[in-house]
Amino acid sequence: MSEGALDVDWARRFVAEAAAVVAEHRVELSELDRLIGDGDHGENLARGFSAVTAAMEPAEPATVGDVLKLVATTLMSTVGGAAGPLYGTAFLRAAKVTAVPAVDAQGVHSLLDAALEGVVARGKAQVGDKTMVDAWHPAVEAASAAAEAGSSPAQVLRAAAEAAAVGAASTDDLVALKGRASYLGERSVGHRDPGAASTVLLLDAAARAATDA
Amino acid sequence: MSEGALDVDWARRFVAEAAAVVAEHRVELSELDRLIGDGDHGENLARGFSAVTAAMEPAEPATVGDVLKLVATTLMSTVGGAAGPLYGTAFLRAAKVTAVPAVDAQGVHSLLDAALEGVVARGKAQVGDKTMVDAWHPAVEAASAAAEAGSSPAQVLRAAAEAAAVGAASTDDLVALKGRASYLGERSVGHRDPGAASTVLLLDAAARAATDA
């Protein structure tokens, strides 16, 4: 395996970081959702990731994919709402392309790309619809470029997280065309999409877990 | 008939004054009732007296009692609540003892005494129960004394109205034992009984109508 490859321990650390950061930002995410949705996004993810934490405890994953699959099925069966199936499918698809003990820079790109594909397959949203796709899509593009340029897996994740943050910020000015916020029409402008915001938190957790390695 | 006897015109003026004063104090009476009852006393009486005004219009009463009887039946059929039957009965009993073209000072006392008896017959309240009886009772006593002392009918009414005001004020410190306010127990202390307050308004209207004669 190449330099700095991300293994099962990284995946475990990622999950722990993600659970912590979601818990920390629970109220903030729900508040974003309250403004243009129904105010439960933080609650939904917090419920999901605390179940993930419990599920990880006894698990003995052999591959990165094993971890991601456990996250996928747990989110799918505990989050509900739109975010449950969307993140669930994202993690499920990502798990499929990471059925290996460790992933290199290209592997990180594939992981993110598969996740994005999963979100789009379920939600049918395009860039600009003011959804989590607006964070995932630039993240995947940045990951692709970083991997091409020979960055380390950690650097690829960092690039993805930073691009996601820019993408999430771009949702502020958009009119929502998918999800609950779309019912607000023009009134959705001026607010950040909560799913895009949580995507940034997750990718940042992934990047931090990689740097801590 | 004796000096300053109160005739049908007085009775008509009284009704007009009463309607005006009730309309004017509608919100205030309801506010008193809101604090220790259900907030409708002003509304109830205003509804009743505006019906009385309409009923008086075409009426051709021959006696004081004719006027009071019309007031009685109109209040009875438009006010509802506790005040409707109580004031209705008061006016009905007063009408029975005033089936004459004009009443003298003793007649005024009898009128008030009959009214009080009517209230007590229906409501079974005693002095000190924090009801309109606390205004009616001293009014009748004062009227009795004034009539004995040879006062004019107008003076008898004035004395009654003033005693009623003192009686109404005395309800402030009482615990209600009858009517809706009794449910509050000790919490009724510190508030004036709305029915006592409206009794003062009505007796004052009667006195003013007599002075204007």
Next chain:
Amino acid sequence: MKKLINDPEAVTTEAVEGFVLAHPDLVTQLDQLVVARVGGAVRGKVGLVSGGGSGHEPLHAGFVGVGMLDAAVPGAMFTSPTPDPIVAATRAADGGAGVLHIVKNYTGDVLNFETAAELADAEDIEVATVIVNDDVAVEDSLYTAGRRGVAGTVLVEKIAGAAAERGDDLAGVLAIAQRVNAGVRSMGVALSACTVPHAGKPSFELAENEIEIGIGIHGEPGRRRIPMASADEITDLLLDPVVEDLGLASGEHVLLLVNGMGGTPASELSIVYRHARRRLEEQGVVVDRSLVGNYVTSLEMQGASVTVLRLDDELTALYDAPVSTAALRWGL
């Protein structure tokens, strides 16, 4: 105050009009503000009439129909109706077997129904009256106008209605109604006040962390104000005096009614019900029948009341008997 109304003065008449339009199979409106069973009085059956101030919907018009009331008399908002419409309703309900007046124990209701009964008597309609007074919040009835009639009223109306429907005579229906009243107790809580349309402001002020215990159903303040507590704790405060006043013993059978005051989500009523039921069962009391919902309300007030009715076989059978009204319907 924001309300779906047109004119504060017209709320009652427009609401009754809408209610009657929506239920043409059940009710009809007489000239006066009287809602009567469609098809008129049933020959030979004792008629049931109830009424009182508006603002408690579905009480009373929502309980007019087969197996319950023959006519209802909605007064002005929170104000007892006057005798005239009560007499009209009594006439409409009379099928020759007499009429039972079901009256909640408030001075205004009692006095106006009393006068109406006298007037009906003058028309040779036999009238009997049951005064409902189930509210245990009014602790010492020696020093008050007596216990109020609250949510227990709906049970008196249902069960007496079934007795009339099975053919009991006036004395019999009255006896059943009195038995229900003797065996039913209630107590309520308000989390917020309600606003009477013409008043335009809340009937009382509550701080964000305060609730009123022992409220009536006219937006009156309660017996005391306590700090906000959990649903289970509040349920105990309502249920305990009810059970105690009834003198319920282990092994007895009851009906448990959790009544919403108008602005409380159904889920909260279920939470109150859950705890009340468990508490009763812990005490060995058997909950045979249950009713959870908005039956006797105070406009948009947030809060609930807990009512327990002691059951025996006859009352249970009468409760189970078919009923077809806007707000209570089964078996038909």
Next chain:
Amino acid sequence: MKKLINDPEAVTTEAVEGFVLAHPDLVTQLDQLVVARVGGAVRGKVGLVSGGGSGHEPLHAGFVGVGMLDAAVPGAMFTSPTPDPIVAATRAADGGAGVLHIVKNYTGDVLNFETAAELADAEDIEVATVIVNDDVAVEDSLYTAGRRGVAGTVLVEKIAGAAAERGDDLAGVLAIAQRVNAGVRSMGVALSACTVPHAGKPSFELAENEIEIGIGIHGEPGRRRIPMASADEITDLLLDPVVEDLGLASGEHVLLLVNGMGGTPASELSIVYRHARRRLEEQGVVVDRSLVGNYVTSLEMQGASVTVLRLDDELTALYDAPVSTAALRWGL
């Protein structure tokens, strides 16, 4: 925020528990948070399953029973349930003739039911799905997630339930459900927001003289905010787009549903109904059936929605067919 709850996290489970305890003759609770018809699936009958976020009570558990749903799946507050309990409900509802999923058109509900249907299919349970989308407030569905499912859902559940009860096969029940959905439109207004227990503050802020027009049922803000108006004016704002979108013509027959959002007094719903009915009649539309009450709520929100369903003889007969659920009951 004052609520009759114990723990914000436990509201849904405690409420469901209380609901099931109160209706032992109608429903039972499965292991998961699933409310199923007592007695289990009916052999040979198409099963009906619905579900969605909690907070809309009596929807959906209140509509489980003979003639309507076989099972309901309450999610977390305002949050679609996950696939697992939906699959459990589908299993419980399957009497061998397949199961209809009745899903309100929200991304979360659609996705979770979609997954559940796939999982059920893997268990050889045939599943068909009707997506309810009756909310005309969502004007241009090209630029949104599509029209939402709101109060019309209860009519889809009632009428499809009757079709299943009369023995229609899965394709037949689906066709009826789709016909109801095609002929039903709704629009709602909020006078106040609601407060989700775990959020602890209102879902949006409204000034004392403002209302939200075109709200959904999850406490979302509406399409626009307008100054407070009279009940009749507001009713017009709700009814007109409904009538227009349906393309109702003079002489057509409809069902008129005025639905309370949870915190609105019944009298106000009657006032809205009165005007809506008159307006329809002025346009020559015949109101054959009516429903006025809290059916699809948003916790304690004050407000209402107006729903019109185009009727034909078959839909009317199915609507009239007996139903026995906690919140809708007649003929049984």
